[in-house]
Amino acid sequence: MGATDTELVVVITMGVVGLGKMGLSHLSIFRAHPEVDLVAVCDSTGYVLDVLSKYTGLRTYKDLSAMLAAEQLDAVVIATPSHLHAPMVRTALEAGVHVFCEKPFTLDDADGQALTALARERGLVTQVGYHNRFVAAFAELKRLIDGGALGAVTHVVAEAYGPVVLAPKGGTWRSRRSSGGGCLYDYAAHPIDLVQWYLGMPTGVEGSRLNRIFSAETDDEVVSTLMYPGDVTAQVSVNWSDESQRKMSTKISVWGTTGRAVADRQEVQVYLRDTAAVPEGYRTGWNVHYTTDLTEQPWFYLRGEEYSAQADTFVGRVANRMTEGPNVFSSAAATDRILSMISADAQGAGGPRERATSTATVAPRRRRRLAFGRGRTA
């Protein structure tokens, strides 16, 4: 759009699959990107395609394979209902196309791992829409934890509340368990992904409950405790039937041996003890940093700087064939794994302990970091 032939800008040709709330939003943001030529969309509902084709000049398809065959795409955004992610991502990767997939990545661990391997094998760029990692306040919290400012982390509380399901009705895929609907996969995935980013994989999960408030088939409330080495725990409390909230609010509180921090979309509030290794721009005692101060202006704004930033990151990674980066498939697959551990724990199917053993292989990474954190502040 902004690029001309005379400029040395790599223009990426893209398509969007799935035109619900997220798909339309991605379509708008990516199409506004100066280094993207967004030419095609794919959805199963005819009237959305009719309208877009008539008014926006996009070429429309009802079938992903047909779109991939007819268009020379560099990358696709997949924003279909969650249960369709795995087969569609596979189709796209097999066609040699870079993939941005909405969260959650897949509903089955095995799919997630297979797709991660496939993308790696083909050298393709992958990214999953965990946009909170692009919220400056959450990124700042990551920086504080990794830099040891809070000391060794002892406890985390991860919360998200919002008004999604407020009555016993609903006819979309979000109300169907088999489609990947429900509070755990659709909502709790966000704070859990942040915990996974901050602390890595838990060794197990305990006390998980998936409660129904209004939904007939799916959960509306999620509670769980993620277990980490050294009796470090992360408590998850999520409720999408909370009408006291105007919109989704996600909050992560972290307690460490030398400080405490609370981050949400708007700000990070940090208390540092006089024993803390105080980072630049901070002081002992209370500190408040606002997302708006920490955020760079995007080229285009639709619903938050973080959505623009994640799109821009993906475009940059595709242009430069950077297979490593934020929210790659392997990272999202790890979050998926935690979601299925919680699901199994809640069902009391004997899954959690087995899971805990099977994921123990990733624990050493965490132990190393804990030891590092303690070493710094001792």
Added chain:
Amino acid sequence: MDRLLFGDNQFFGVNHMSEEKARSQQMRFQDLGAIMKVLDAAYDEGVTTFMCTTHDRVAEICDLVRADQERYARMEFFPCMPYAHKYANAMTEDGPLGALRRFLPDQSVFSAALTGTKSLASKDIDGITRLLIDAEMSMFRGLRTPVVFLQNVVVDLLLGLGFDEAFVIFADHVRTRYGAEPGFITMNLPRLLDTLERLGIDNPIVCSNINKIGFRMPGGLEAYETALRDRRFRAIAMSVFASGAIPPEEAIDWVCAQPNIESIVFGASSRRNIASTRALVEKSWAPVPR
């Protein structure tokens, strides 16, 4: 348009800096009486235009204003539609079709058409858009609404999609049906001006963040300054205090010194703050009549 317009974010728990502050405002303005007290204070300070979303709460405010025409003789509303959360939540619950059906009048032919997978002709899109606008406008019946705005979530979504025709449909319907000027709220001012110019929507009213530190001004402060200097449009500045990041006097002095800004929309929760904003604006611009 008046130089000062009164916004409604503070009444509905919208705060760009702090969720805590947003919640305490929601508690404070839970009762309509608390909202009316501030609105009356603004009115008595000469800030008689209420630029508001089409929130259910605003319908109650409209009822009160209609009931006391004498007290509110100078009162004008600048409706901003749609109240996006209403649609977003409906879309999550019922999907795009279901959401549309929910907000269209039951007896409407479009409602019937949408029950199937029947494809939509352009005249249907036109008609649906008009019906949605009418549904949003119904709460303002009998009140003065000289400017009607399309909210930034919708404007910027359409802008990114390249769905230009929708701006024309909106502008035409607002003009012909309501005798009002169409207004556009955006977070992407320079880009929107390009599109509106291409569509032949001349000298449009556009409301966007305009503040000294470039807070939420994508494209950058410089691009906005250039637009204000060189483009033909009627600018309304919002977020002039950048959610409290700029001291009031510095913020207003800077905005008032920019060329081509016709109005400032601001929110406040007390008469004291309204009066002080008024005084600051009067220092640079003309007195605000009371």
